[in-house]
Every structure is written in structure tokens, then in C-alpha cells.
Amino acid sequence: xxxxxxxxxxxxxxxxxxxxxxxxxxxxxxxxxxxxxxxxxxxxxxxxxxxxxxxxxxxxxxxxxxxxxxxxxxxxxxxxxxxxxxxxxxxxxxxxxxxxxxxxxxxxxxxxxxxxxxxxxxxxxxxxxxxxxxxxxxxxxxxxxxxxxxxxxxxxxxxxxxxxxxxxxxxxxxxxxxxxxxxxxxxxxxxxxxxxxxxxxxxxxxxxxxxxxxxxxxxxxxxxxxxxxxxxxxxxxxxxxxxxxxxxxxxxxxxxxxxxxxxxxxxxxxxxxxxxxxxxxxxxxxxxxxxxxxxxxxxxxxxxxxxxxxxxxxxxxxxxxxxxxxxxxxxxxxxxxxxxxxxxxxxxxxxxxxxxxxxxxxxxxxxxxxxxxxxxxxxxxxxxxxxxxxxxxxxxxxxxxxxxxxxxxxxxxxxxxxxxxxxxxxxxxxxxxxxxxxxxxxxxxxxxxxxxxxxxxxxxxxxxxxxxxxxxxxxxxxxxxxxxxxxxxxxxxxxxxxxxxxxxxxxxxxxxxxxxxxxxxxxxxxxxxxxxxxxxxxxxxxxxxxxxxxxxxxxxxxxxxxxxxxxxxxxxxxxxxxxxxxxxxxxxxxxxxxxxxxxxxxxxxxxxxxxxxxxxxxxxxxxxxxxxxxxxxxxxxxxxxxxxxxxxxxxxxxxxxxxxxxxxxxxxxxx
Numbered sequence: 280x281x282x283x284x285x286x287x288x289x290x291x292x293x294x295x296x297x298x299x300x301x302x303x304x305x306x307x308x309x310x311x312x313x314x315x316x317x318x319x320x321x322x323x324x325x326x327x328x329x330x331x332x333x334x335x336x337x338x339x340x341x342x343x344x345x346x347x348x349x350x351x352x353x354x355x356x357x358x359x360x361x362x363x364x365x366x367x368x369x370x371x372x373x374x375x376x377x378x379x380x381x382x383x384x385x386x387x388x389x390x391x392x393x394x395x396x397x398x399x400x401x402x403x404x405x406x407x408x409x410x411x412x413x414x415x416x417x418x419x420x421x422x423x424x425x426x427x428x429x430x431x432x433x434x435x436x437x438x439x440x441x442x443x444x445x446x447x448x449x450x451x452x453x454x455x456x457x458x459x460x461x462x463x464x465x466x467x468x469x470x471x472x473x474x475x476x477x478x479x480x481x482x483x484x485x486x487x488x489x490x491x492x493x494x495x496x497x498x499x500x501x502x503x504x505x506x507x508x509x510x511x512x513x514x515x516x517x518x519x520x521x522x523x524x525x526x527x528x529x530x531x532x533x534x535x536x537x538x539x540x541x542x543x544x545x546x547x548x549x550x551x552x553x554x555x556x557x558x559x560x561x562x563x564x565x566x567x568x569x570x571x572x573x574x575x576x577x578x579x580x581x582x583x584x585x586x587x588x589x590x591x592x593x594x595x596x597x598x599x600x601x602x603x604x605x606x607x608x609x610x611x612x613x614x615x616x617x618x619x620x621x622x623x624x625x626x627x628x629x630x631x632x633x634x635x636x637x638x639x640x641x642x643x644x645x646x647x648x649x650x651x652x653x654x655x656x657x658x659x660x661x662x663x664x665x666x667x668x669x670x671x672x673x674x675x676x677x678x679x680x681x682x683x684x685x686x687x688x689x690x691x692x693x694x695x696x697x698x699x700x701x702x703x704x705x706x707x708x709x710x711x712x713x714x715x716x717x718x719x720x721x722x723x724x725x726x727x728x729x730x731x732x733x734x735x736x737x738x739x740x741x742x743x744x745x746x747x748x749x750x751x752x753x754x755x756x757x758x759x760x761x762x763x764x765x766x767x768x769x770x771x772x773x774x775x776x777x778x779x780x781x782x783x784x785x786x787x788x789x790x791x792x793x794x795x796x797x798x799x800x801x802x803x804x805x806x807x808x809x810x811x812x813x814x815x816x817x818x819x820x821x822x823x824x825x826x827x828x829x830x831x832x833x834x835x836x837x838x839x840x841x842x843x844x845x846x847x848x849x850x851x852x853x854x855x856x857x858x859x860x861x862x863x864x865x866x867x868x869x870x871x872x873x874x875x876x877x878x879x880x881x882x883x884x885x886x887x888x889x890x891x892x893x894x895x896x897x898x899x900x901x902x903x904x905x906x907x908x909x910x911x912x913x914x915x916x917x918x919x920x921x922x923x924x925x926x927x928x929x930x931x932x933x934x935x936x937x938x939x940x941x942x943x944x945x946x947x948x949x950x
Contacts, residue, residue, distance in 0.1 A: 470531035474566035481591035559592035620770035635710030640672035642718035651792030655768035700726035717764035765792030783819035842873035914941035
């Protein structure tokens with residue numbers, strides 16, 4: 280740019296010198312060939328020279344200040360010209376070749392040019408900048424520099440035929456400042472949004488037994504912790520029922536809670552009842568940007584229900600991006616009372632009274648618990664419907680359930696009750712009731728298509744809920760503290776079965792479901808588990824015959840050995856076993872048994888077994904109660920219980936690494 284100023288100055292000096300020399304030569308020639316006085320001739324020469332300079336600079340000033348007008352064809356009134364001349368934004372008019380035809384004072388100042396009246400090219404004055412090399416705010420913008428300063432360049436056609444273009448330059452510093460102010464306003468608006476939280480102390484009724492005074496003291500301390508926690512976010516909290524609260528606070532307070540992963544759960548967990556039982560709370564939080572306060576309150580209620588269904592001692596947060604879970608470091612508190620089973624049975628009866636028929640199904644690749652719970656629900660439905668209006672949707676070709684089908688075939692009513700998933704849609708009517716057992720992830724059911732076809736759906740499950748439902752569920756009974764789905768169904772039957780009772784084979788198959796999920800009544804059991812087993816024993820279940828279902832043949836033992844010979848230890852106490860070689864659907868059950876076997880190893884706190892069946896890798900996980908394997912497998916879109924879980928993922932070579940990353944993330948969150 281300095282070289283251009285220098286060249287312009289040299290040009291002007293040269294013209295002045297030439298004009299002076301011409302005046303002197305003219306004066307000498309006049310004096311030589313005339314009789315005029317030299318002094319007079321010299322004065323005339325000076326006047327001519329001064330007149331030349333006056334005319335020259337007058338033309339230059341006129342070209343810049345007065346002659347610098349837009350074409351009259353597009354702006355006959357001169358309003359646009361006056362506006363652009365007064366505009367603080369540099370502006371220049373160029374022809375198709377890019378030659379500057381017109382410019383305003385702001386452009387003259389921005390370029391620092393001494394002379395723009397002699398066909399200067401715009402590309403010689405401004406240089407294009409690659410916006411992709413700058414921060415995201417500049418992506419997609421036409422950027423250039425004028426005299427070293429960054430501008431946004433806007434190109435406007437000024438003639439119908441595209442004969443000339445107007446370029447307007449906006450200084451980036453001012454534009455960026457406006458963007459920053461807008462971002463600040465947006466952030467302030469988001470932070471001022473109101474978050475709604477429901478809070479409940481877990482399992483109050485069970486903990487009140489025999490320790491009422493100690494419990495009141497502990498809950499008073501918890502109430503004080505909650506009030507200080509909400510006050511620290513400049514929010515308000517109110518108790519609307521005994522040991523139940525609702526809180527309101529700003530979104531910036533919620534973001535701080537997310538950053539510290541709701542460490543208030545750890546603070547509350549440190550409160551003990553009689554120096555033994557820890558107090559835990561369940562919290563449901565909602566803050567959606569485009570929702571009303573009433574919608575946020577409803578979503579917060581749903582979030583708290585989900586936290587309770589997942590076993591409590593955790594926070595479920597509903598936001599624009601989805602659902603996030605925090606906490607869940609303790610096993611679900613076991614509930615001694617089974618009042619809920621009576622209520623659920625009554626609701627089921629009402630749904631069946633308004634239904635045309637009933638379809639019952641469990642999860643894909645069913646097991647003894649899923650099969651037994653389906654039979655229990657079928658017996659419940661047969662009290663209200665004829666046999667031809669009740670069907671169990673299940674894969675009848677599943678080799679792992681062959682012994683179950685054989686035992687069920689001994690009951691005359693069950694000869695026509697089973698139907699394959701491909702045939703199930705034919706039984707759907709507008710009044711069909713669909714009962715789903717032992718699974719709450721709708722895409723993992725035996726026939727996911729049925730969920731979309733049937734309007735009225737009921738779910739009975741003992742696994743933690745990992746996602747919100749995409750459709751309305753008429754009856755939702757999820758109890759993570761229960762050992763199995765067969766236990767929950769047995770409790771319902773005990774309350775509502777009547778004098779008909781169960782067939783011996785039904786009772787044995789349901790008992791096998793409880794035995795499977797409790798590892799022969801040694802894991803995840805409580806008084807209600809043994810109560811359900813007692814009920815089934817009273818209905819004719821023979822433990823000896825039930826145990827026959829669990830015996831392995833030599834071939835199964837060989838399959839299980841394939842896992843045990845390919846085992847690695849990760850993080851000193853986690854066993855990961857992989858089955859290699861040819862596999863079939865029977866390996867899914869073998870994988871679960873292998874995970875149980877690995878858990879018996881010295882120092883092993885959790886075990887994971889992986890087997891490829893078709894295009895899927897099946898993962899079974901077990902824990903001794905110190906590692907939440909369900910939370911780990913939720914990262915792989917699986918789930919289950921604190922100490923028993925599973926997942927299915929697409930088969931690829933990175934599954935072991937994905938599992939390790941999920942384990943690492945879980946331990947990082949725990950820390």
C-alpha cells in the first residue's frame with residue numbers, strides 16, 4: 280500500500296516539473312523571438328503554470344467529491360448516492376472487470392489510497408480471506424482485508440444486465456461484537472429458564488419399621504441438606520407431602536449440578552438410620568427450552584417415576600437433548616410390601632374387561648423367566664377370555680426353550696395358545712390388549728411391530744428402565760427390586776387367581792424363572808421372592824422336576840469351556856471372556872452360565888461374556904453386588920439389574936474395546 284502512495288506522489292511531482300519546464304521554455308522562446316520585456320514574460324509564464332495546477336487539482340477534487348456519483352440509470356433521485364456517501368460502511372462500485380468506478384469517503388479512508396480515479400482494480404485494494412480457517416462464527420462469509428483490516432464483503436448487482444456491482448464492506452470487529460452481545464443475551468435467557476425438580480425419599484414405608492424415631496431424625500437432616508442445596512442455586516423448595524418435595528431453580532444452577540454429577544446424592548447417602556441403613560433419594564428434573572412451566576412439571580414427574588422404577592438413589596434429568604442418568608450407586612432398596620401387586624392386578628382386570636383379546640409376549644431370545652411370566656399372564660387372562668382369544672407370542676423354534684414347550688404341551692389349553700411373531704399381527708383388533716413381560720425396551724420385545732399396531736399396552740418387568748417410552752403405556756409396573764418377572768406375576772396371581780389355581784406345569788415353569796434369575800435362590804432374593812416360591816410350591820411346583828430344566832449335557836459343558844479358556848482380567852477384578860469359533864443360538868444361555876462361573880473366581884467382582892450369534896454380539900454380565908453392570912451396559916444400549924445385565928450389539932472387531940471404554944467411563948463417573 281505504501282508503494283502505491285509513493286508512486287502516486289512521484290507521478291504528481293513529475294507532472295508539476297514538466298509543467299514548470301514547459302512554462303520556462305515557453306517564456307524563453309517568447310523573449311527570443313519578440314521584443315517583450317523578459318520580466319513580463321516570466322510573470323505570464325508563472326500565471327500559466329499556476330492556472331495549470333489549479334485546473335489539475337480542481338479536476339481531481341471534483342472527481343472524488345462531486346463527480347463520484349452512482350449511475351443515474353438506477354438512482355435517478357440520488358437518494359441511494361446520498362445514503363451511501365453518508366454511510367459508515369466502505370462502499371465501492373465496480374464494472375465487470377473489477378475496476379473501481381465510484382466509492383464513498385468511508386472506502387477512501389479504509390483503503391488509505393491517495394488516488395482512486397485512474398482505473399484502480401478492486402482486487403488490488405482488498406484481498407480475500409479464507410473463512411474456514413477462522414472460528415465457526417466466520418464460516419460461510421465472504422471475508423477480505425482493506426489496508427490490513429478484516430471486513431465482511433457484500434456484493435450487490437446494480438444493473439439489470441449485471442453491468443456493474445456495488446460492494447459494501449462491514450467491519451468484522453463491530454459485527455463480532457454484536458454477535459457476542461447476542462450470544463450473551465442468548466446465554467442469559469437460557470440460564471434464566473426455570474428447572475423443575477421432584478424429590479422423594481426412597482422407600483419410606485419399609486424403613487419406618489421399628490425405627491420410626493431414628494428415621495424422623497435422619498429425614499430431618501436430609502430435608503436440611505436439600506434446602507441448603509436448592510438455596511445454593513437461588514431456588515425454592517417446598518414439601519407437598521411427607522418426605523416428598525418440589526423445587527424450582529434456574530438453569531444455570533442445573534448446569535452446575537450436571538458438572539458435579541449431582542453430588543448431593545452422595546451427601547444424602549452419608550446420612551444413616553441407626554448407623555446402618557443409608558438414606559437415599561430419587562430426583563426427577565426437567566428443563567426444556569421451548570416448554571411451558573406446566574409441561575416441565577409434567578416431565579419432572581415422569582422423570583421421578585423413572586428414577587423410582589430404576590431402583591432409586593439417582594437423578595433422571597429430562598432436557599432438550601434427551602434423558603440423562605446420574606447416581607444409581609446402590610442396589611435397589613428391597614420392598615417388603617406387595618400392595619402394588621394387588622393394585623396392578625385390579626388394573627389388569629379392568630383393561631381385560633374392555634378388551635377383545637389378549638396378546639402376551641416377552642423379550643427376544645426368551646429364557647425361563649420370560650417363558651414362565653408369559654404362562655402366568657396367560658392363566659390370569661384365561662379367567663376372563665376363552666382360549667382362542669389369548670395368545671403367547673414367542674419363537675417356537677427356539678432350541679433353548681424346547682424343554683419348556685414340552686412341559687407346557689402337557690396342559691391341553693396350551694396346545695394352540697403359542698404363535699410365532701410373524702403370525703401375531705393377524706390377531707390384532709382395535710380392542711386388543713398387549714401384555715409385555717420381562718422387558719421394558721420396546722424394540723427388544725419378541726415382536727416390536729405389535730407395539731405399533733396395538734393401542735393398549737401393559738408392561739410388567741423387573742429390569743431398570745433405560746429410556747422414555749415413545750407411546751403411552753396403559754399400565755406400567757416396573758419393580759427393579761424384584762428378583763424376576765415370574766416373581767411379580769406370581770404375586771399378582773396370588774392376589775387375584777381365585778379358586779381355579781395353577782396347573783402343576785405352570786407353577787414349575789414359573790418357579791424355574793425365579794430360580795434362573797436368582798441363581799438357585801442365592802442372589803437378589805428377599806422375603807417376597809421366597810413368598811412367591813412358597814405360593815408356587817403350594818400350587819404344585821416340584822423343586823426336583825424344576826431342577827431338571829437346569830441340568831447341562833456334556834455338549835453344553837464343552838461350549839461353556841470355550842468361554843473359560845479365552846478369559847482376560849481387566850482393571851484387576853473384572854473378567855472378560857470371549858467365545859470364538861462356530862456358534863448357534865444355544866450359546867446365548869451358555870454365555871450367561873459362563874458369566875456366573877467366572878464370578879466364582881477369586882478376586883473377580885464382575886464378569887462379562889461375549890459371543891457372536893449371526894450378526895449380533897450377545898453380552899452377559901454378572902456382579903457380586905459391588906459393580907453396577909447394568910449401568911455399564913447401558914452405554915452399549917443394554918441394561919438389566921445392578922448385578923445381572925445383558926446387551927446386544929452389532930458384530931465387529933471393536934466390541935471388546937467398546938466394553939472397556941464403557942467400564943472406564945463408569946469408574947470415572949464413580950470417582
